[in-house]
Amino acid sequence: MSDQQLIPEEVPSFHADNYEKKWIAFSMVLLVAFAATVAIAGFALGFQIPGDESRVDPRTVAETLPWSEPGVRDLGGGEYDVYIISQQYLFTPREIRVPAGSTVNFYVTSIDVQHGFKLQDTNINMQIVPGQVSKLTAEFDDPGEYPYICHEYCGIAHAAMFGSLIVEAGGGS
């Protein structure tokens, strides 16, 4: 090996066009900006997704309280718990009524296959998995009717599976 100096061009080096380098930096900043915006909605404004709530035995869950009496429970102060059982091909209860101004905690499980639970025009959107409890809370200020539909294929009559949340005028306590 001679000890002549290698021309810089001949040394392996990472090379990127200057415009592309700027794009690389910019896209990293952009992704961080998205993350920050999400964090604002999540932690400052409180928009949360379902987490690890609790586990049940799908073979026996419907035999004991609270699931043995699905439906609305008034907790007082304008807060309600709603327990909904999903199965091929219906939600129980099929109809839920709460007064306007309520805060509603939805607890949903399945006694057979996986289902979905989507309350239209709200952010209540959950996977329903047998053995698990799906929980999410929303506030209902305005009266109206909100269908809730199954959006995870659960079998032949999946398209018929839906219920209805009715928010009644007259306000809660």
Added chain:
Amino acid sequence: MTTLKPQPTYELTKEDKRFVGLHLVVAIFALSVGSLFGPLQAFEWAGFDLYQYLEPIGLDDYYKGLTAHGVLNALVWTTFFITGFLTLTTIVGLRRPLRYPKLNQLGFWMMVVGLVMAAIPILAGWASVLYTFYPPLEASWSFYLGLTLVVVGSWIEGYGFFFTFIAWRKENPDVRTPFIAFGGLITMAMWQVATLGIAVEILTMLLPYSLGLTGGTDPELGRTFFWFTGHPLVYFWLLPAYISWYAMLPKQAGGKMFSDSLARLAFWLFLLLSIPVGFHHQFVDPGIPTGWKAIHASLTYGVAFPSMLTLFTVVASLEYAASRRGGKGLFGWIRALPWGDPSVSAQLLAGILFMFGGIGGITNASYNVNLVIHNTAWIPGHFHLTVATAVTLSFMGISYWLVPHLTGKPLWKPKWALVQTWLWFVGMIIFSNAMHVLGLLGAPRRTALGTAPYVPDEWNGHLLRVSIGGAILLVSVIMYVVTMVRTAAQKERVAVGEEVQIPIAESLRDPQLTPLWLDTWKPWLIGTVLLIVLAYGPQLYEQISNASLSSPGFGP
């Protein structure tokens, strides 16, 4: 060595061509059957139920059809095309035959056996569980076993590529791995790690319970295993298209690869980041803490980064090619690209729609924003832009030079092929846009909406647009299959010396100048495994150790 001597393309042997060609035959056959179900679904949504007429042949069930559509299009067309295409890029890239051809053949035939084993129960109605087969909706054991054989067969073809690379490396210790081969190796390495999820799900949960050996499964654990594989699955689909976009399309456009360094970096980042992100498909699942979901959301933003890199590098390569063809101006250069070449137009159109697929993807990944669109029609709207366009339309474009190359025959009616690519583009815009809008209006996915009682009038116009888009796509796919069949079936061969060449772009800068860390496997593989252990380890441990086989199987 610092000078790059241009070399004539390595010639595939007759046997190589036959072997690659066999992959394409299966792939295209799967696509032609799988694509027939899509329009049936789209028409059903608009209120045209054609299933009633298919009763005599047993295809009168929306969900049986949807399963066939998903499995044949998203799993079979893709896997067979990819393994065939990567066989070519390995051999031609490394300029040598496969190290153990019989190993690759074993892999291929295992995939074929697996395909038949899975197809029979699907068509017979014993596996109407959709391509995600979430337990405890239960399919016949033969469905699960068939899928296993397809996956294991693809592993074996991958091992064949790895052995070939090792042999090449022994003879070429200081040479940068030729890019088209490099891309294929990364794809198969990532695939090997990624598929461990469904392998464990099927072997430890789904096969035992469908054979009656266990009383039930733990469905949430099943979902976690599935989506361990399910996200990197989309990169298994995408990376081969990226190989073409980075290293072949520029040549077809008359240019070069804009940046060898960045192209390689993008692929390494995909290996590193494709897998530890699966919880973004489970944002609204029970049983998984929000903390882990947030970590996977952040990592998903990470894996968006190499695609943003790809956007710049590929478009710059095309701009370079266009400038060499006389293209000028800030946007005017686009016209100078060879739009008349159906292989090029397919991939350009695929890239344009992929931009919207990527935008949708970043939206889906955004943690709580996912609440707006999870399991709505937006989701198939999104993935028809990605797997069904970025990947599928690119594969169609690739086959417009690949099939002529393999058969030695000219492309049958290139003008038809050109029209086919534009029909796909237009049909997909109509279809996918309508699906995205329907999703925002609350329409669910995976649902025979034609019979759903909760469909408001407001959805009807969009449902109709879905069926119009679907009809256009049907015409396009028929044109594609006809073109492929007629190309291969022609008597006329191309004159010797006039054969369609495999397009391989040189890079603007000698790949030997790309630093060694972009051609070294160990650190990246270690990083990949480490990141998976960190991102999945604790939660998987929690779910496995608390697994409760309390969900018995149910039929659809």
Added chain:
Amino acid sequence: MTEEGVPIGTDEEFKPRGTVAIVALFTATLVLLWLSIYLILIARGVTT
């Protein structure tokens, strides 16, 4: 086409301005569409 054995360096004259323009359009579209879905999330009400 390159001649036999001639070193390939970077094509110094080429600057990907058109690419920057396209990528800028992409970014604008991404931000606008992303924000519109984000705003739908906000409009549909807090979930806790």
